[in-house]
Amino acid sequence: MSAPGLQGLRPWIVQRISAAFITLFVLYFTLAISQFETFDFAHWQGWLATPVNNIAMALFIVAVLWHAWIGVRDVILDYVPPVVLRMFLYTFMMSVLLGSGLWGLRALFKLHVA
Amino acid sequence: MRFKIYRYNPETDKEPYMKEYVLQDVRPGMMLLDALLLLKEQDSTLGFRCSCREGVCGSDGMNINGTNGLACITPLSGLKEPVEVRPMPRLPVIRDLIVDMEPFYKQYRDVKPYLTVKDPLPEVELKQSPEDREKLDGMYECIMCGCCTTSCPSFWWNPDKFLGPAALLQAARFILDSRDQATEERLDALDDPFKLFRCHTIMNCVQVCPKGLNPTKAINDIKKIMVKKSL
Structure with missing residues (x-):
C-alpha cells in the first residue's frame, strides 16, 4: 500500500475523469456565455448564482485543481529525485492549489447565499 | 564511409x-x-x-x-x-x-517473468486454447535487446524505479496469459507511482523496437485491466 497521494492507479483514473469533466464544463460554459445578451458582471453573477451553475462551477474548480495536482505531482516525480526537495515542492504546490480552491469555492458560496 | x-x-x-x-x-x-x-x-x-x-x-x-x-x-x-x-x-x-545490462535484467526479474500456477500441476502440460494463445502474440517475441527501455525518457529519469517498456511488456505477457494464476498479485505489485505509471505514452519504445513490438499498447492494456479489476 502506497502513501496517500502517491499511488498509481487512482490518480491516473482521477486525471482522466477530471479531464472529461473539465472538457464538458468548458463546452457548456462557452455555450452558456455565448447566449448572454450583454456581457457584463451582472449577467455573469446572475448566471453563477443559479444552483446548477454554481455547483457545476464548484465541481469545475475542484476538477481543475485535482487535475493540476496530479500533473504537477507527475512532473515532480519525473524530474526531482531528491526526497527533501520533492517534499518541499509537494507542500508548496499543495498549499497553492488548496488555497486557490478554497478561495474560489468561498467566492461561489458567498454568491449563492447572497 | x-x-x-x-x-x-x-x-x-x-x-x-x-x-x-x-x-x-x-x-x-x-x-x-x-x-x-x-x-x-x-x-x-x-x-x-x-x-x-x-x-x-x-x-x-x-x-x-x-x-x-x-x-x-x-x-x-x-x-x-x-x-x-x-x-x-x-x-x-x-x-x-x-x-552493463544488469539494471535492465533486474527490471525483468522484478516482473516475475514466469508462469505462476497455484492449482496442482497437470501431469503433462498446461493447456491453452488457440484464442488465448493468440493474446500473447506481439509480446513473447521480445529478444531483450534493451533498445526500447534505454530509449525511454521515463527510464532515463527514474531508471531504478520505473520498470521500463521491455519489462512491462513481459508483465503484460503474463497478466494476459490464461494459464497464469497470479494476476491479482502482478497487478497489485504494479499499482505504484513509479513501476508502471511513469509511462507517459512517449512511444520511443515502439519507434525503436527491432522486432516491431508495441510495449506502449501492452502498458495501456495493463492499465485497462487494472481499471476493470478496480470497478
Missing part, C-alpha cells in the same frame, strides 16, 4: 571520447555490424557485443545516429555520415559500446 564511435576504457581513459574512423571497403547491402567488424580489424581495441548477426539474439543494441537499434540489421545505406555510434543510453558503460 566515415564513422564517429564512442570510445571509453575505464582502465585507461579519464573520460569518454568520440573516435573517427574511415572505412573504404563499403559494399552494397552491408549492415552496420559488418562495418564495425571491419573497423575492428583496423583497431582491435574497439569493443562491442554481437552474436547471431541476424537480429535474433539482441546482443548488438546500440545508439546509431541518435536512435537505438541493432547494428546487425541496420543497413549502412540508410545512415547519414559520419555515422555516430554510441552505447545505449543510461546504462553503465563497461567499455566502448558494451553496456
Whole structure:
C-alpha cells in the first residue's frame, strides 16, 4: 500500500475523469456565455448564482485543481529525485492549489447565499 | 564511409571520447555490424557485443545516429555520415559500446517473468486454447535487446524505479496469459507511482523496437485491466 497521494492507479483514473469533466464544463460554459445578451458582471453573477451553475462551477474548480495536482505531482516525480526537495515542492504546490480552491469555492458560496 | 564511435576504457581513459574512423571497403547491402567488424580489424581495441548477426539474439543494441537499434540489421545505406555510434543510453558503460545490462535484467526479474500456477500441476502440460494463445502474440517475441527501455525518457529519469517498456511488456505477457494464476498479485505489485505509471505514452519504445513490438499498447492494456479489476 502506497502513501496517500502517491499511488498509481487512482490518480491516473482521477486525471482522466477530471479531464472529461473539465472538457464538458468548458463546452457548456462557452455555450452558456455565448447566449448572454450583454456581457457584463451582472449577467455573469446572475448566471453563477443559479444552483446548477454554481455547483457545476464548484465541481469545475475542484476538477481543475485535482487535475493540476496530479500533473504537477507527475512532473515532480519525473524530474526531482531528491526526497527533501520533492517534499518541499509537494507542500508548496499543495498549499497553492488548496488555497486557490478554497478561495474560489468561498467566492461561489458567498454568491449563492447572497 | 566515415564513422564517429564512442570510445571509453575505464582502465585507461579519464573520460569518454568520440573516435573517427574511415572505412573504404563499403559494399552494397552491408549492415552496420559488418562495418564495425571491419573497423575492428583496423583497431582491435574497439569493443562491442554481437552474436547471431541476424537480429535474433539482441546482443548488438546500440545508439546509431541518435536512435537505438541493432547494428546487425541496420543497413549502412540508410545512415547519414559520419555515422555516430554510441552505447545505449543510461546504462553503465563497461567499455566502448558494451553496456552493463544488469539494471535492465533486474527490471525483468522484478516482473516475475514466469508462469505462476497455484492449482496442482497437470501431469503433462498446461493447456491453452488457440484464442488465448493468440493474446500473447506481439509480446513473447521480445529478444531483450534493451533498445526500447534505454530509449525511454521515463527510464532515463527514474531508471531504478520505473520498470521500463521491455519489462512491462513481459508483465503484460503474463497478466494476459490464461494459464497464469497470479494476476491479482502482478497487478497489485504494479499499482505504484513509479513501476508502471511513469509511462507517459512517449512511444520511443515502439519507434525503436527491432522486432516491431508495441510495449506502449501492452502498458495501456495493463492499465485497462487494472481499471476493470478496480470497478
